[in-house]
Amino acid sequence: MNRNNYYNMGNVGGMNxxxxxxxxxxxxxxxxxxxxxxxxxxxxxxxxIQNIETVKQxxxxxxxxxxxxxxxxxxxVSSVKRAKQAKASSKKRSKK
Known part of the structure; x- marks a missing residue:
């Protein structure tokens, strides 16, 4: 390949x-x-820097x-025995 891209220009001015x-x-x-x-x-x-806070609860x-x-x-405490007294029942008291 020709450097100037002239492949075939034919006869120019009678020159080959x-x-x-x-x-x-x-x-x-x-x-x-x-x-x-x-x-x-x-x-x-x-x-x-990472701050760490401690909370004490x-x-x-x-x-x-x-x-x-x-x-x-x-x-x-006496050594003499007392006689036991009979207690009145609560039913007798309520019948008045």
């Missing part, structure tokens, strides 16, 4: 193809740039503790 060489200036064309990315990762220290619950009191008394 072997002697014909057009004088074409060289052109430069710039395409839009192609962007390539290379990613590099570097460690970055990030301090994360106090609850009242009953705990039973028994206390005992002690009393003393002196009673005189």
């Amino acid at each position: 193809d072997t002697n014909f060489c057009p004088d074409c200036p060289t052109q430069t064309i710039y395409d839009p740039p192609i962007t390539q990315y290379e990613d590099y990762y570097h460690p970055q220290l990030v301090n994360v 106090h609850h009242c619950c009953p705990v039973y503790k028994q206390y005992f009191t002690h009393t003393e008394k002196n009673v005189m």
Whole structure:
């Protein structure tokens, strides 16, 4: 393939193809740039502070503790037997 895309121009000015060489200036064309990315990762220290709140809950619950009191008394007991008295029944009292 010819560099200038001239495949067959025929006879120009009476010259044959072997002697014909057009004088074409060289052109430069710039395409839009192609962007390539290379990613590099570097460690970055990030301090994360997490606050912890402790809530101390106090609850009242009953705990039973028994206390005992002690009393003393002196009673005189006679050796003589008393006669038992008959008690009136409650039925007799209510019949009035």
